[in-house]
Amino acid sequence: MPRETFILIPGRTSRQGTTLNEGKLTGAYLDEISTLQMNPDDMTRLGLNAGDRVRLRTDQGTIELPCQPAKPGELPAGVLFLPYGEWSSRLMGPETHATGMPDSKSFDVELETL
Amino acid sequence: MSTALKIVDNATCTFCGCVCDDIELTVEGNHITKAKNACVLGKAWFLNHHVEDRPVALIEGRPAAFEAAVDRAAQILVNARYPIVYGLSDTTCEAQRVAVAIADRIGGCLDTTTSVCHGPSGMAFQGVGEVTCSLGEVRNRADLVIFWGSNPAESHPRHWSRYSTMPKGLFVPNGRKDRTVVLVDVRRSKSAPAADIFLQVKPRKDFEALWALRALVKGVPLDESIRDETGLTLEQLQDLASRMKRCRFGVLFFGMGLSMTRGKHLNVEAALALARDLNEYTRFYVKPMRGHGNVTGADNVVSWQTGYPFGVNLSRGYPRFNPGEYTTADTLARGEADAALIIASDPMANFSQPAREHLARIPYIALDPKETPTIRGATVAFTTATYGINTPGTVYRMDDVPIPLRPAFESPYPSDQQVLEAIEQKIRQRQGVTP
Ligand code: SF4
Secondary structure (H helix, E strand, O other): OOEEEEEEEEEOOHHHHHHHHHOOOOHHHHHHHOOEEEOHHHHHHOOOOOOOEEEEEOOOOEEEEEEEEOOOOOOOOOEEEEEOOHHHHHHOOOOOOOOOOOOOEOEEEEEEEO | OOOOEEEEEEEOOOOOOOOOOOEEEEEEOOEEEEEEOOOHHHHHHHHHOOOOOOOOEEEOOEEOOHHHHHHHHHHHHHHOOOEEEEEOOOOOHHHHHHHHHHHHHHOOEEEEHHHHOOHHHHHHHHHHOOOOOOHHHHHHHOOEEEEEOOOHHHHOOOHHHHHHOOOOOOOOOOHHHHOEEEEEEOOOOOOHHHOOEEEEOOOOOHHHHHHHHHHHHOOOOOOOOHHHHHOOOHHHHHHHHHHHHHOOEEEEEEOHHHHOEOOOHHHHHHHHHHHHHHOOOOEEEEEEOOOOOOHHHHHHHHHHHHOOOOOEEOOOOOOEEOOOOOOHHHHHHOOOOOEEEEEOOOHHHHOOHHHHHHHHHOOEEEEEOOOOHHHHHOOEEEEOOOEOOOEOOEEEOOOOOEEEOOOOOOOOOOOHHHHHHHHHHHHHHHHOOOO
């Protein structure tokens, strides 16, 4: 199974924001925060189809989730986007470098196809 | 409860830091059925906060009487050696003020969700200073509007139409036509199509790009190699630097792309220093895009009461400020806190794994209108009324302008302020302090 280092950006989306109001334990919210967006060329290169599951790993944790191609041009190669939530937080380290803020965006993750 | 139809004019949306106060709500009984003028996020906020059928309080997951829950909460906080008070960005200033009083009484750490959104920006403001203005000034004057590391189309949908790019203002009579809008981001986000210029900076290179702009503004020569460093060509950077110097009123709004990415407060300091430099040539401002409805109020209330905006320790009887030491991501992940009071926030979902694991080990009290992972794990949980929908009070818009709330209908649940006041009262009794 190929493994590669990517940069992960967790962030807000409209759907994350609207479904958040329905409740954090509702299906639509959980679906939104557990779908990874990838550069379409990276997906082709790794032989991934829309909906295929991948494993993401940092020193802190490991998660498995389905991926979808981002809109063309939206994400540069090597960059992943995940709507901010419980899954993205599982990969985040505790170190805040004396700021109170963990590295919460643009941190390295190892991606493995399943 | 009556089911008569009611219209609430000029209601205030507190879902994001835009705090739009021009919403027309249609209320049927204890449901909001229409939220005219609200954006898609605001509509979801108003239409989904109806009264849920949950117990007013839970102790260890079992329904409990309000008084018993208050008593248990006070007992936990009074007996703790290193209690923390955290959250506060989704409640009124009036409730925030009581939370500060509790932290003071129990000699705890006081921190807000600012520490994990724009806390680094707060540190940068202290280091460099803030060239600031209100959104009203932006609306009436700005002819160059830059968004850096923020995606207003999805996170602050009405920012553009209400404040920054579309409105016709006193000195920009043709609205959008009189303005140049620039978006700088690592992703070509949904905001990009609405900008005149989109600059795709390399991930983790915001500081370098901002510093290069500072150099160009000051006339320091740079060469083409800047592209390898930042992802932006010398020509793109020169063009932006020259637009910044030439504009009549420029403003740079920055998002968490700066404050959450490695470098954090240094990234923000670079943006603040650039704005400061530009004031040698023109009027230029820099403002954070604040997320939650009253996170700006939390900064104001905590600063007004303790002298510092977040990450304050009150254990010695006077306030000490030290991000990285007294901030919640740290006090939890390092296993230092031995009890917590969490108001309107969800660290069980949003914090790092070591922080969550520690929170799960200690007794804590949580207040929230909805069930969340944090509420589920709380020793004592309170269901509260939703601010702005059920309770009046004051919130601060992202530009530090206070705005009153106009609630739509009454909730059977107490407000955060009422719960906190009851807990504070009980703490005083336990400490033998007469009211
Ligand atoms: S922009 Fe923000 S405050 Fe305004 S209606 Fe939308 S969510 Fe509410």
